[in-house]
Amino acid sequence: MKTFAHVTDAAKAISGPAVTRAIKEHPEAAMLVVSEIETTLGKIDRAIGVRKALR
Numbered sequence: 001m002k003t004f005a006h007v008t009d010a011a012k013a014i015s016g017p018a019v020t021r022a023i024k025e026h027p028e029a030a031m032l033v034v035s036e037i038e039t040t041l042g043k044i045d046r047a048i049g050v051r052k053a054l055r
Contacts (some may be wrong), residue, residue: 003044 019041 007044 019030022033
């Protein structure tokens with residue numbers, strides 16, 4: 001549950017306007033961050049899938 005709490009806290013800290021501003025001001029850096037987030041969420045999703053399969 002700690003991981004979920006961390007993800008929830010992070011999601012609350014990210015606002016649409018902040019993301020839009022980041023993409024406008026530093027598009028390359030913003031896209032790298034988005035890509036990193038997608039990769040991490042994919043890892044979490046796979047880990048959850050494995051745990052569910054083991055039950």
